[in-house]
Each structure stands twice: as structure tokens, then as C-alpha cells.
Amino acid sequence: MIDMQGVQKTYPNGVQALSGIDVQIDEGEFVYVVGPSGAGKSTFIKMIYREVKPSKGYIRIHKQTLHNMKWKDVPYLRRNIGVVFQDFKLLPRLSVYENVAFALEVIEENPKAIRRRVMEVLDLVGLKNKARFIPDELSGGEQQRVSIARAIVNKPSLLIADEPTGNLDPETSWEIMNILEEINASGTTIIMATHSKDIVNTIKKRVIAIEGGRIVRDESRGEYGYDL
Numbered sequence: 001m002i003d004m005q006g007v008q009k010t011y012p013n014g015v016q017a018l019s020g021i022d023v024q025i026d027e028g029e030f031v032y033v034v035g036p037s038g039a040g041k042s043t044f045i046k047m048i049y050r051e052v053k054p055s056k057g058y059i060r061i062h063k064q065t066l067h068n069m070k071w072k073d074v075p076y077l078r079r080n081i082g083v084v085f086q087d088f089k090l091l092p093r094l095s096v097y098e099n100v101a102f103a104l105e106v107i108e109e110n111p112k113a114i115r116r117r118v119m120e121v122l123d124l125v126g127l128k129n130k131a132r133f134i135p136d137e138l139s140g141g142e143q144q145r146v147s148i149a150r151a152i153v154n155k156p157s158l159l160i161a162d163e164p165t166g167n168l169d170p171e172t173s174w175e176i177m178n179i180l181e182e183i184n185a186s187g188t189t190i191i192m193a194t195h196s197k198d199i200v201n202t203i204k205k206r207v208i209a210i211e212g213g214r215i216v217r218d219e220s221r222g223e224y225g226y227d228l
């Protein structure tokens with residue numbers, strides 16, 4: 001599903017964030033991306049949904065090659081990729097329902113299908129009864145559940161999560177992990193950058209460790225491997 005070869009990224013200010021990434025990720029995998037702060041995890045993740053363009057190397061996601069992708073084709077790539085962020089990034093003036101429906105409205109689904117699908121994903125994340133609330137009226141964990149619902153509403157085959165539990169307390173983090181595991185069990189590939197030793201060492205998955213812009217470890221059912 002994902003193939004990267006010789007991928008490098010040098011930002012315009014001269015910082016080399018990634019210096020030679022070779023990796024394959026198969027459909028249906030659940031992968032943690034770990035490593036010290038500044039190692040290149042976010043850069044790696046942002047390249048997958050073409051938020052960041054590689055300076056060198058080959059990237060293929062599904063059947064689309066990204067290194068030579070034109071800007072006009074990026075929305076088509078992103079339709080098949082859901083993204084969840086540490087800080088949720090919900091639209092503050094829209095209700096829970098509207099935040100989730102928005103992603104379908106931009107691809108012109110019919111209103112009945114939108115309603116059915118939005119309620120289905122809100123049910124999946126346990127927030128059907130809060131559809132009319134606005135983000136400020138929700139706890140952090142609930143806001144993250146809305147952002148997960150938004151990310152999966154158009155059934156992407158790949159879900160990217162950049163420190164999804166970074167702003168949440170431990171108990172809420174486990175709830176979020178349960179939801180992500182459920183989504184993975186239904187066939188969606190998940191790639192999650194995290195600093196949570198507890199999560200990585202408890203819910204065992206493939207671990208890719210990045211240090212200084214390179215993959216230094218890639219293990220199935222791996223350990224977190226750092227003290228913090």
C-alpha cells in the first residue's frame with residue numbers, strides 16, 4: 001500500500017529532516033512511528049498525505065506516485081486518507097454533526113446518504129447523543145473522537161494519526177486506542193506517530209523508530225524503546 005524508497009526531505013531553511021527512508025507498509029497494518037523529538041516523525045507522516053513534498057526519492061501510496069504528483073491531484077489522494085491530529089483541528093462554530101458531515105459535503109454525496117453515514121460514524125465513536133454540541137462543549141477525549149469520526153467518514157483505506165493521544169489523559173487515551181483498534185480491525189491501515197511508551201508497549205504493533213531522519217528500527221510487535 002505504501003512504498004518509499006530513498007526518500008529525503010530538506011526544508012527551505014536547510015534543515016534535513018529525513019535523509020534516506022526506505023519502507024513498505026501493507027494494507028491493514030497498524031504501525032507506530034516513534035523516536036525522539038525532532039527526529040523526523042511528523043515530516044515522515046506529512047509526506048504520506050502530501051502535506052510535505054520529498055526533496056528526493058520515490059513514494060507510492062496505493063497506485064498513486066506522490067513525488068511527481070501535481071497539486072490538482074492532491075485532493076484525490078486525500079479522499080482515501082483520513083488524518084487525525086494531536087490538537088483535533090475541529091471547526092469551532094460548527095456542531096459535531098456538521099464537523100463530520102463537512103468532509104462528505106465537499107465531495108457532493110446526497111443529503112440522505114450523508115445523514116446516514118454521519119450518524120453511523122458518530123455511533124462508532126460513541127457520540128451519537130452529542131451530534132448537536134459544538135466542540136467547546138466537549139471534553140478533549142470527545143473532541144478527539146469527533147476528529148476520528150471526521151477522518152473515517154468517507155471510508156478511507158488509510159488513517160494517519162499524528163500523536164492522537166498527546167493532549168489526553170491516560171484513561172481517555174486508552175479509549176481512543178480502542179476506537180483506533182476497532183477501525184484497524186475493519187481493514188483500515190493505521191499509521192500513528194506517538195510518544196506514549198505505555199501505549200506502544202501494551203498494545204503491541206509494528207514499530208518504526210526514526211532518529212536523525214533515518215529509520216533505525218523496524219520490528220513487528222516492537223517496543224517503544226525510549227525512557228520518555
Ligand SMILES: Nc1ncnc2c1ncn2[C@@H]1O[C@H](COP(=O)(O)OP(=O)(O)OP(=O)(O)O)[C@@H](O)[C@H]1O
Pocket residue numbers: 011012013015016017035036037038039040041042043044
Ligand atoms: N516546516 C519546517 N521548516 C523547517 N524545518 C522544519 C519544518 N518542520 C520541521 N522542521 C525540522 O525538521 C526536523 C524534524 O521535524 P519533525 O517535526 O518531523 O520531527 P518529529 O520527530 O515529529 O518531532 P516531535 O516529536 O517533536 O513532534 C526538526 O529539526 C525540525 O525543526
